[in-house]
Amino acid sequence: MxxxxxxxxxxxxxxxxxxxxxxxxxxxxxxxxxxxxxxxxxxxxxxxxxxxxxxxxxxxxxxxxxxxxxxxxxxxxxxxxxxSLGKSAVKVTGTDITAGAGVWVPGLARRVMQAGLGGIEHICGIPGTFGGLVCMNGGSLRRGIGENITHVDSVDVTGALYRRDREACGFAYRRSVFQGNDEIVVSAGLALEAGEREAIRRVMLTILGNRRRKFPHHTPNCGSVFVSNPGMYADYGPPGAVIEKLGFKGRRIGDAQVSPEHANFIVNTGRARAEDVLALITGIKTAARRETGYDMEVEARYVRPDGTLVPADCAA
Ligand SMILES: Cc1cc2nc3c(=O)[nH]c(=O)nc-3n(C[C@H](O)[C@H](O)[C@H](O)COP(=O)(O)OP(=O)(O)OC[C@H]3O[C@@H](n4cnc5c(N)ncnc54)[C@H](O)[C@@H]3O)c2cc1C
Missing domain, CATH: 3.30.43.10 (Uridine Diphospho-n-acetylenolpyruvylglucosamine Reductase, domain 2)
Structure with missing residues (x-):
């Protein structure tokens, strides 16, 4: 009803x-x-x-x-x-930008570059919305969008609007308050720095070229499955290298496969099921704990049928 x-x-x-x-x-x-x-x-x-x-x-x-x-x-x-919540919603005022949550991140990066503004080149290849990026504090090259955020506007469960400054957003590596407070980001402000358009474009092209070389892009995937852990990185290297050393590169369960191109990606080669992906994640985590002593943290989120969101290794 x-x-x-x-x-x-x-x-x-x-x-x-x-x-x-x-x-x-x-x-x-x-x-x-x-x-x-x-x-x-x-x-x-x-x-x-x-x-x-x-x-x-x-x-x-x-x-x-x-x-x-x-x-x-x-x-x-x-x-x-x-x-619908982002169309043409990028405003440039001097070195400040405001963008709607629905804005496509690569498009935002391009717009910022065209305005001759630097500081967020690292986001140029991330295939998500600006709201998702803020929620995940996404970024690359060990950076996060939170570093440049000035404020975030969001809507709470009652439908009321809120504005938070950067300090109140709880940004940490791939974390923000929006992962746990049930608010929806509708727009956010960014403080950037004036730069030279051609130089910014070259940096972005280098980043995109490196990503294209390293990451699988012909098979559906969700980007890096595991978050890099500084201790594990120092002892054993990045997650992809660890997974490869554990012998999981190319491993399949059903149509889900640890990418033969980059072992920190799990690709859907056809009609993969969530349970196949979850089984691969569990297998990798168990082997990593046994061989390295580290507990690998998962970046991808699992959406349960009741709408609750959990890191994909907590799906059970
Ligand atoms: C090929 C590939 C490469 C990737 N590379 C990177 C990378 O380099 N760096 C990186 O950080 N990520 C990367 N990712 C992961 C992903 O693109 C980012 O996490 C992205 O920011 C998610 O945005 P989204 O709009 O798709 O959000 P979704 O995946 O739809 O949602 C992610 C989370 O954000 C929440 N959310 C979404 N929109 C809002 C909103 N408006 N308000 C509040 N919460 C919201 C959701 O509830 C969920 O918890 C990659 C993914 C792929 C497929």
Whole structure:
């Protein structure tokens, strides 16, 4: 009943029985009962207030480039923040930028470069939304977007808007308060530095070239599965090298495979199931603990059917 009323309340922004295997980056997952795609911040606030009033659990997703959906699909309502909440929403004021959460990260990097601003070149190859990047404090070359954030605007479960300055965002390596506070990022500000457009472009092209050489890009994947641990790095090297030494490179379970190109990626070679990916992750973690004594931390998040999100090694 409440679900039917939800579809009636937001008819143009809702979709039913959506195949997560079709829309997700890893091409894995069952059917999502309802996906809502808010077309403005005001509509998102109204949706959150409505979902709370109706007692409907919900989960926020972006471009799904860090998410593993359950084979059983999703009973909670998915609130997908994308294009509609980001289109043309990049504003440049001197060396400051404000961007909407739905903005595509590589597009943001390009826009920043065109404005002759430097400092976030490291994000140029990350295939996600700006909101997802802020939530994950994503970045590359051991950097995170949080370093340049000035403030973040978000919507809480009641539909109220909040502004937090950088210190209140709890940024740490691939972490932020938004991973645990049930708020949805709608936009954020960045402080950058004036630079030379051509020099910034060259840095980005080098980063993109290195990524293209190292990372698999023909088979669906979710980027690095494991986070680099400084202690383990010093003793044994980065996660990819450790996984390779453990003999997992190229290992398959069903259609999920530890990439033969880069062992910290798990690729979907056809019709992989979430349970195949989870079994590979468990196998790698167990072997790493046994051989190195380190507990490898997982970056990819598992979305349970009830909408709760956990690191993919905590899926059980
Ligand atoms: C080929 C490939 C390469 C990658 N390389 C990198 C890399 O170099 N560095 C890196 O850090 N990551 C990398 N990733 C992982 C991923 O792209 C990032 O984590 C990205 O920031 C996730 O953005 P998203 O929009 O896809 O978020 P999703 O994957 O949809 O969601 C990720 C998390 O963010 C939350 N979230 C999403 N949108 C919002 C929002 N608006 N407000 C609040 N929470 C939100 C979700 O609930 C979830 O917890 C890579 C992935 C792929 C597939």
């Amino acid at each position: 409440a679900r039917d009323a939800l579809l009636d309340a937001f008819p143009e922004a809702s979709m039913q029985n959506v195949s997560l295997a079709r829309i997700s980056r890893w091409r894995i997952g069952g059917l999502a009962d309802i996906v809502l795609r808010p077309r403005s911040v005001e509509e998102l606030c109204a949706m959150r207030a409505y979902l709370l009033a109706q007692g409907l659990p919900n989960v926020v997703i972006g471009a799904t480039s860090n998410l593993l959906f359950a084979d059983a699909g999703l009973r909670a309502v998915a609130l997908q923040i994308g294009n």
